[in-house]
Amino acid sequence: MPVYIVLIYAFIVWIDPYGLLKQGKKRDFYMCSALCLISFSLAFSLAMDWEIPSPSPPIVWLVKQLF
Numbered sequence: 001m002p003v004y005i006v007l008i009y010a011f012i013v014w015i016d017p018y019g020l021l022k023q024g025k026k027r028d029f030y031m032c033s034a035l036c037l038i039s040f041s042l043a044f045s046l047a048m049d050w051e052i053p054s055p056s057p058p059i060v061w062l063v064k065q066l067f
Helices: 002-022 026-047 056-066
Strands: none
Touching: 002 026
């Protein structure tokens, strides 16, 4: 399963962000690359059956601090 994830993301990265860089949209390229890296790391860790901690407790704490 991890091999499929790597191959799919390699194909996506080859098509999507590279086209943005070719068009001269550097800011969009960097944002797309950062989001793609985050997405890849989450998909790969799920494929490897690694446990991902829930972000909800810190978010709940932050919202309570605001109000």
